[in-house]
Amino acid sequence: MRRRNSRAKGIAIGVVLLVIAVAAGAFLASRGSLERPQVGGETTEPADNVVRQKTYPRVEVYVLKTSDSDVYLAPETVKVKPGTDRHEAAVLELLETSRWEGESKNLIPQGTKLLSLDVQDGVAVVNFSREFVDNFNGGARLEALTIHSVVHTLAQFEDVQSVRILVEGEKLGTLGGHLDTSEPIAADHTLLLEGNG
Amino acid sequence: MGLKQSLAPVLALVLFSAGLVSAAPRNAHIVIGGRELVLAPLSVVDDGAVYAPVQVLDYLGCAYRTDEEKHTVTIVTANLAEKTVRTVALGEHEMLPMNKVIEIVGGTTSWNEFTRTLTILAGVKSVEFVEGRLIISLSTPSAFKIKYWPNPDRLAVDISGAKLATAASEISIGSEDVQRARLGQFDEQTARVVLDLSRRVGYRVLSEAITNRIEIEIRAGIPQPKPAQASTAAAPTAVSVTGVTADIMEDDRARIHIATDGRPSTSFQLLRSPICLCVDMPRAKLATKVTDVPVGHPLVERVRLGDQFDSKPGVRAVMDLTRYAAYSVISTDDTGVVLEVRMPEGAGGLLRDKTIVIDPGHGGPQRGASYGGVSEKTLNLQLSKRLARRLEEEGARVILTRDGDYNLDPTPGEDLRKRPALATEHGADLFISIHCNALGVRTPPSGTETYYLYNKSDSLALASAVHEAVIKGTGMTCRKVRPDSQLFKGRGLAVLRNSTVPAILIETGYMDNKADLARLVKPEFQEKFAAAVVDGLRMYIEGKTGGSQ
Numbered sequence: 001m002r003r004r005n006s007r008a009k010g011i012a013i014g015v016v017l018l019v020i021a022v023a024a025g026a027f028l029a030s031r032g033s034l035e036r037p038q039v040g041g042e043t044t045e046p047a048d049n050v051v052r053q054k055t056y057p058r059v060e061v062y063v064l065k066t067s068d069s070d071v072y073l074a075p076e077t078v079k080v081k082p083g084t085d086r087h088e089a090a091v092l093e094l095l096e097t098s099r100w101e102g103e104s105k106n107l108i109p110q111g112t113k114l115l116s117l118d119v120q121d122g123v124a125v126v127n128f129s130r131e132f133v134d135n136f137n138g139g140a141r142l143e144a145l146t147i148h149s150v151v152h153t154l155a156q157f158e159d160v161q162s163v164r165i166l167v168e169g170e171k172l173g174t175l176g177g178h179l180d181t182s183e184p185i186a187a188d189h190t191l192l193l194e195g196n197g
Numbered sequence: 198m199g200l201k202q203s204l205a206p207v208l209a210l211v212l213f214s215a216g217l218v219s220a221a222p223r224n225a226h227i228v229i230g231g232r233e234l235v236l237a238p239l240s241v242v243d244d245g246a247v248y249a250p251v252q253v254l255d256y257l258g259c260a261y262r263t264d265e266e267k268h269t270v271t272i273v274t275a276n277l278a279e280k281t282v283r284t285v286a287l288g289e290h291e292m293l294p295m296n297k298v299i300e301i302v303g304g305t306t307s308w309n310e311f312t313r314t315l316t317i318l319a320g321v322k323s324v325e326f327v328e329g330r331l332i333i334s335l336s337t338p339s340a341f342k343i344k345y346w347p348n349p350d351r352l353a354v355d356i357s358g359a360k361l362a363t364a365a366s367e368i369s370i371g372s373e374d375v376q377r378a379r380l381g382q383f384d385e386q387t388a389r390v391v392l393d394l395s396r397r398v399g400y401r402v403l404s405e406a407i408t409n410r411i412e413i414e415i416r417a418g419i420p421q422p423k424p425a426q427a428s429t430a431a432a433p434t435a436v437s438v439t440g441v442t443a444d445i446m447e448d449d450r451a452r453i454h455i456a457t458d459g460r461p462s463t464s465f466q467l468l469r470s471p472i473c474l475c476v477d478m479p480r481a482k483l484a485t486k487v488t489d490v491p492v493g494h495p496l497v498e499r500v501r502l503g504d505q506f507d508s509k510p511g512v513r514a515v516m517d518l519t520r521y522a523a524y525s526v527i528s529t530d531d532t533g534v535v536l537e538v539r540m541p542e543g544a545g546g547l548l549r550d551k552t553i554v555i556d557p558g559h560g561g562p563q564r565g566a567s568y569g570g571v572s573e574k575t576l577n578l579q580l581s582k583r584l585a586r587r588l589e590e591e592g593a594r595v596i597l598t599r600d601g602d603y604n605l606d607p608t609p610g611e612d613l614r615k616r617p618a619l620a621t622e623h624g625a626d627l628f629i630s631i632h633c634n635a636l637g638v639r640t641p642p643s644g645t646e647t648y649y650l651y652n653k654s655d656s657l658a659l660a661s662a663v664h665e666a667v668i669k670g671t672g673m674t675c676r677k678v679r680p681d682s683q684l685f686k687g688r689g690l691a692v693l694r695n696s697t698v699p700a701i702l703i704e705t706g707y708m709d710n711k712a713d714l715a716r717l718v719k720p721e722f723q724e725k726f727a728a729a730v731v732d733g734l735r736m737y738i739e740g741k742t743g744g745s746q
Contacts, residue, residue, distance in 0.1 A: 010494070048305065053522065064638065066638065066640070071638060071642075081517040084314065105638060105639075136427065137242075137567055137568070137635060137637055138566050138631060138634075138635040138636055138709075138711075139565075139566055139573075139634035139635050139636065139639045139704050139707075139708075140632065140634070140648065140683065140684055140690060140702070140704060141634065141636060141646070141704075142636050142637055143684075144633060144684035144685055147685075164289030173608055173610040173611075174609035174610065174613065174691070175558045176565070176566075177563045177565055177613075177692060178632075178684075178690055178691065178692075178702075179614075179684065179685050179688065179690065180609075180610050180613055180688060182609075183611045184230075184689075186356050188686050
């Protein structure tokens with residue numbers, strides 16, 4: 001999974017991206033897409049907007065995909081509002097349960113809120129509300145997939161080497177009673193992705 | 198143009214009888230030309246002498262004929278003389294005494310009592326340089342490697358498993374390309390021939406990879422296969438599997454050596470039906486005609502070699518096991534893979550003499566998954582209690598980590614530590630954690646998954662035995678035996694990771710799958726499951742099912 005950082009891209013690329021983004025947006029919208037609702041109609045008029053040279057930050061969000069026989073984690077690339085914190089935006093995308101339908105599924109238990117998110121010395125500390133634990137309803141594999149969806153999503157950012165999960169400010173001992181998650185979890189992109197199931 | 202010079206033939210014989218006293222024949226290994234032979238029946242050492250099946254002569258590159266009535270084998274030597282050896286009946290087989298064979302064929306031998314290995318070192322009979330070709334004649338076939346160094350240009354041929362008869366020597370050649378040949382012993386089992394060259398040359402191997410007549414074309418103007426680098430006579434990337442030997446150490450452990458001519462890449466899997474351990478070597482080539490080696494060990498029946506697996510090229514070595522066993526990889530190097538197959542921990546003896554910890558997952562505030570108004574913690578306890586009762590009926594001692602709706606510690610990490618700690622406290626043999634699964638997707642899968650502590654092959658053997666019995670006994674869909682590292686690298690499942698005895702976690706069925714849940718809640722299913730786990734445990738411990746169903 002390649003990391004993407006749209007901040008680094010030049011203006012020319014930005015213009016191209018915008019054209020692609022608008023085209024893709026129109027395409028996805030027609031299929032009941034994963035797109036965020038557009039704010040203020042900014043991107044609905046392609047001809048005018050090309051000259052604005054805006055880039056749309058993109059983040060990868062790890063969701064559950066279904067193949068014929070099994071499930072696996074895979075990233076979905078989504079655009080976020082310009083000017084937002086990409087770390088936070090990515091986690092917030094994970095919490096948007098209503099958005100993930102069809103072949104993809106968001107794994108974070110329903111009703112979970114993000115209370116805080118900090119990155120210190122390579123450790124992302126993500127603090128969820130009670131619902132993260134209370135509404136978890138699965139076995140060992142779902143527990144592992146859920147934890148790794150959070151870890152993989154945050155590990156796309158270069159300043160994150162590992163992730164500590166808190167619930168209401170307390171260390172998460174275990175999410176579902178199978179894994180011990182009291183210590184920070186190092187990103188491992190080989191885990192639970194396609195082919196591992 | 199070329200100058201021919203021969204070295205005196207080497208005919209040394211080491212007698213290896215002194216100090217060897219054994220009551221019955223034991224399996225022995227024979228190494229010729231740097232590689233271990235695959236022989237069926239296996240060679241044996243009896244009363245200080247090594248005996249091998251007649252087939253050994255093929256490896257020694259000899260022509261021969263057998264006379265079964267007279268119990269003799271006539272060997273045709275290199276100078277076409279015929280010498281007859283009387284075979285010795287050992288068990289059901291007529292075997293050749295190796296000291297007599299070496300006396301006729303030539304070469305030197307050494308015996309390692311610890312590994313019971315007879316190493317036959319080829320003698321270098323002659324080194325010639327004729328019409329641009331280096332020809333090295335050996336008493337027995339050997340593998341060889343070529344090295345090339347520039348400035349000053351030299352070419353070396355290292356002959357594995359060969360020994361010079363004389364001290365290092367020099368032969369003047371004086372051809373356009375080659376000044377002289379120097380002969381030396383590179384190490385104890387490698388003879389080296391170095392050519393001092395007058396200019397940069399190329400070379401081409403004309404003989405086979407393993408041969409008693411090495412022939413290399415050497416002259417300016419032809420390319421070097423791999424300039425200025427070590428090169429093997431065979432294709433450099435493909436590793437050849439040259440044979441298999443077994444070393445019976447004790448009744449509860451055996452070593453299997455899969456011999457190769459280079460370091461193989463390997464993967465291992467324990468298959469359940471029939472029970473066998475597979476060593477897969479992708480891209481490797483099979484370089485032996487002997488593909489079925491009887492071992493006859495209480496754990497390992499035989500080893501079979503195949504030249505492909507999963508419809509891909511490569512070599513698969515299949516060890517047919519008599520029961521579920523643990524294994525460890527002793528070494529993987531240029532000479533192949535050495536595996537030890539052994540009786541797994543907690544196995545052996547009888548089920549009724551064992552102490553088994555059964556861990557109903559979750560409990561108390563930790564309810565686990567919840568679907569259709571059923572809590573996982575309740576199902577786990579029901580399944581566990583039925584299993585406990587059946588095991589007690591069989592005479593086994595059972596420790597339940599909980600027998601009601603509670604957990605062992607309010608701190609989740611502590612709870613997951615205290616459960617397997619009970620196994621250590623009670624001196625238990627095995628730890629079985631019972632769970633039910635859920636994935637929370639629209640079309641959830643169906644079936645049983647069994648997890649094992651990923652780095653403990655004893656746990657893999659236990660998981661395999663129990664999983665196979667559960668699938669057979671309950672009709673649940675098989676969703677594989679899985680290493681817990683698949684879930685959480687480096688940490689795995691907490692109850693397994695904290696266990697000191699072989700430990701498994703069974704995810705019995707999917708609660709979010711309506712058909713699975715309908716079965717899981719039924720007492721009849723729960724009884725079937727309990728009976729099947731007992732069968733699996735008996736299979737693991739006693740090596741057979743008791744037919745309790």
